Amino acid sequence: MTRKPALAALALLASTAAHAQVRPHVSVEATTDERRRGISWSDGEGALAASAQLDFSNGFDLGVRALSTRGDPRHGGADAVFEPTIGYSQTVNGLRLDAFATGHVFTGGxxxxxxxxxxxxxxxxLGPAEAGVEARYAPSQDAIGGSNLYLGLRGRVGVPVTPFSFTASAGRSSGDVNDPVRxxxxxxxxxxxxxxxxxxxATGPLVLTVEYTGTDIDNTRALSPFAARNNAGDRIAARAALSF
Known part of the structure; x- marks a missing residue:
């Protein structure tokens, strides 16, 4: 990450935090495969994660998540990734609006x-149902061989009087390419x-999830070393998350 934007964001957060109440959150997770946007970030293997977040009453939040990446070739054989995030959210007439900036810092690669x-x-x-849209953009960087734009839809429906809910999502990844390998x-x-x-x-602080993910990626193509084991096909993964 570039230093000046990060320092400016931290300064803004610090100046507003002085007048806001803080709520801390901590969670730990275990998954059979860390899937993001339909592809694996843990070389198709099980992974562990932990996160901590501070929510400020003025809408800002500051957090970090650590994930074991299991030497995934996708990330240069890295053992783990740390993801600091600064965010802001507000709810207006039932509509929640969010914005964030996050870094992905890899170790051991x-x-x-x-x-x-x-x-x-x-x-x-609305009642037990929730629907949302999101956009994520990574400007052109050497580490990812260009830029990356993700546009997504997501939904959730809870089953009344039960601890169960159903989720669904769909997204599109695109961007400019400067280095096809990366x-x-x-x-x-x-x-x-x-x-x-x-x-x-969901029962109290424990959430258990079983999820199917898929993509339209052609697995028969010759891929770069960063996707030598593509791990982008249809997959069912399970996750357990405990929050405090």
């Missing part, structure tokens, strides 16, 4: 791997679509 992105989203809740990290088949369907069971 080779070559330029770190990159940053920003995004915004909106979601609306661009395959986030887009193994250049522009592609992804989708998911899942079921969740």
């Amino acid at each position: 080779t070559g330029p791997l770190d990159y940053y992105e920003g995004g915004a989203g909106a979601s609306y809740t 661009a395959a990290r986030l887009r193994p088949d250049n522009t592609y679509y992804d989708w998911s369907f899942g079921v969740q069971h």
Whole structure:
């Protein structure tokens, strides 16, 4: 990440935090495969994650997430990634609006791997149902071989009087390519679509999820070393998350 935007964002957050109440959150997760936008970030293997976040009463939040990436070739053989995030959200007439900036800092890998992105989203809740849209953009960077734009839709429907809910999402990844080898990290088949369907069971701080993910990526193509084991086909993964 570039230093000046990050320092400016931290200064803004610090100046507003002095007049805001703070709520801390901590969570730990275990998954059979860390899937993001339909592709694996843990070489198709199980992964562990932990996160901490401070929510300020003025709408800002500051957090970091750590994930084991299991030496995934997608990320240069990195063992883990740390993801600091600064966000802001407000709810207006039932419509929640979000904006954020996040970095992806990898450890134990080779070559330029770190990159940053920003995004915004909106979601609306009506009874047990929620629907949302989001956009994420990573400007052109050497580590990802160009730029990356993700546009997505998501939805959730809770089953009344039960701890179950159903989720679904769909998205499109695109962007400019300066280095096709490194661009395959986030887009193994250049522009592609992804989708998911899942079921969740929430009891207190524990959330259990089983989710199917898929993409239209052509797995028969010769891919770069950053996607040597593509791990972008249809997959069912399970996740357990415990929040405090």
